[in-house]
Amino acid sequence: MSKLAIFGGEKVRKTKFPPYLPIGEEELEEVTEVFRSHVFSRFLGCWHEDFFGGPQVRSLEEEWAKFFGVRHAVAVNSATSALYCAVGAIGTEPFDEIIVSPYTMSASATAPLIYNAIPVFADVEADCFCLDVASVEEKITDRTRAIIVVDIFGQPYDSDGINELARKHNLKVIEDCAQAPYARYGDKFAGTLGDIGIFSLNYHKHIHCGEGGIIVTDDAELANKLRLIRNHAEAVVESKGETDLVNMVGFNYRMTEMEAAVARRQLRKLPQLVEERRKNVRYLEKELAKIPCLTMPNVRNGADHVYYAHALKFDEAIAGVHRNKFVEAVKAELTPMELRETEGIKIGCGYAKPLYLQPMFQKQIAYGSRGFPWSASGRRYDYSLGVCPVTEDLHFNSLITHEYMLPGVTKDDLDDIVATFVKVWENVGEIRG
Numbered sequence: 138m139s140k141l142a143i144f145g146g147e148k149v150r151k152t153k154f155p156p157y158l159p160i161g162e163e164e165l166e167e168v169t170e171v172f173r174s175h176v177f178s179r180f181l182g183c184w185h186e187d188f189f190g191g192p193q194v195r196s197l198e199e200e201w202a203k204f205f206g207v208r209h210a211v212a213v214n215s216a217t218s219a220l221y222c223a224v225g226a227i228g229t230e231p232f233d234e235i236i237v238s239p240y241t242m243s244a245s246a247t248a249p250l251i252y253n254a255i256p257v258f259a260d261v262e263a264d265c266f267c268l269d270v271a272s273v274e275e276k277i278t279d280r281t282r283a284i285i286v287v288d289i290f291g292q293p294y295d296s297d298g299i300n301e302l303a304r305k306h307n308l309k310v311i312e313d314c315a316q317a318p319y320a321r322y323g324d325k326f327a328g329t330l331g332d333i334g335i336f337s338l339n340y341h342k343h344i345h346c347g348e349g350g351i352i353v354t355d356d357a358e359l360a361n362k363l364r365l366i367r368n369h370a371e372a373v374v375e376s377k378g379e380t381d382l383v384n385m386v387g388f389n390y391r392m393t394e395m396e397a398a399v400a401r402r403q404l405r406k407l408p409q410l411v412e413e414r415r416k417n418v419r420y421l422e423k424e425l426a427k428i429p430c431l432t433m434p435n436v437r438n439g440a441d442h443v444y445y446a447h448a449l450k451f452d453e454a455i456a457g458v459h460r461n462k463f464v465e466a467v468k469a470e471l472t473p474m475e476l477r478e479t480e481g482i483k484i485g486c487g488y489a490k491p492l493y494l495q496p497m498f499q500k501q502i503a504y505g506s507r508g509f510p511w512s513a514s515g516r517r518y519d520y521s522l523g524v525c526p527v528t529e530d531l532h533f534n535s536l537i538t539h540e541y542m543l544p545g546v547t548k549d550d551l552d553d554i555v556a557t558f559v560k561v562w563e564n565v566g567e568i569r570g
């Protein structure tokens with residue numbers, strides 16, 4: 138038993154952890170070719186062959202669709218743009234309600250507001266942290282148009298339960314799969330379980346091209362609308378002969394050729410990169426599972442997990458100390474990851490703060506200063522503390538997330554993570570007082 142670093146003892150770990158470097162020489166070769174071709178983008182914002190973009194973008198879309206077993210893939214410049222496109226493409230009307238998760242990256246809940254629709258928060262599951270079917274059902278009203286589900290931390294949402302509910306109430310399901318590429322539920326990939334799925338190619342994700350996003354769907358009409366919204370719809374519809382003008386205000390959400398070239402090569406690496414995460418998690422869990430105050434992440438029946446983050450449940454009653462104090466002691470023993478030093482120690486108390494607690498929801502101010510769209514909706518919406526008790530308990534008391542299982546870590550690195558948790562557990566009495 139050695140003294141905890143938080144009380145001046147020696148840290149378990151003194152050197153930084155290795156960086157996560159999924160992009161390498163293979164991508165450099167692809168980018169060099171694009172660079173030499175001088176085709177950096179080939180999008181035209183009018184009805185023309187180039188409305189669909191350049192050769193890299195089109196190949197990426199074809200390969201992505203084939204890989205995930207889906208009819209259409211549309212490349213955009215971020216998963217945030219992808220979510221915005223999806224909300225527009227399903228024909229969202231002002232003051233429609235869209236049910237969202239409070240425990241995710243903010244864009245999954247902001248997306249409805251882009252079309253002046255109202256985000257309504259349902260609670261998450263205590264064991265898998267995705268939207269809870271019963272809670273979603275409680276939030277359905279005559280104005281509900283869609284559900285944005287999130288495959289949080291790397292495992293698919295409860296698509297049996299949620300999809301059935303959606304069918305019953307005639308709702309669209311938009312699946313935010315930014316954190317779960319290559320996860321499966323039954324014989325389908327996450328991302329293809331709803332009406333529209335979105336992926337992220339941002340540098341924090343399993344595979345990336347710096348910034349980027351992909352939207353997938355089996356529905357040709359939705360794919361058409363997604364492409365229009367991506368690329369100046371309003372300037373395209375007339376010559377294209379579109380008569381349905383719903384949400385045909387376009388944006389520029391286009392991906393560049395170099396990003397697409399990187400993304401194409403990255404896709405081929407995805408299975409291996411996921412396998413390395415799984416291997417690291419298996420190794421960690423063999424030891425961490427022995428610590429009585431920790432519960433390893435639950436994997437949904439029939440699903441598998443790709444571990445965007447490793448999410449542990451912490452039991453305060455067993456530890457005799459609040460999670461925050463435990464995590465503070467764990468952090469003191471560790472060091473950051475190379476190239477992400479500015480993000481600090483990659484262990485968190487929970488994840489993102491429940492999104493309805495953001496000022497935008499608390500003050501209900503989005504567009505202009507007079508509370509639009511809420512104030513004009515004719516209904517009242519409650520975003521107060523207590524709306525989603527499971528999420529609040531996870532965030533404020535019982536969830537720990539970390540990223541020290543990213544590919545690139547060695548067995549010694551993982552041993553240091555285990556040693557850290559063991560050390561803090563064995564000395565937990567010291568932090569009680």
Ligand SMILES: *Cc1c(COP(=O)(O)O)cnc(C)c1O
Pocket residue numbers: 214215216217218241242244245287313315316336337338339348349350
């Ligand atoms: C990263 C992320 C996004 C946004 O992705 P960007 O490509 O950065 O816009 C959306 N949803 C979830 C769950 C994410 O993790």
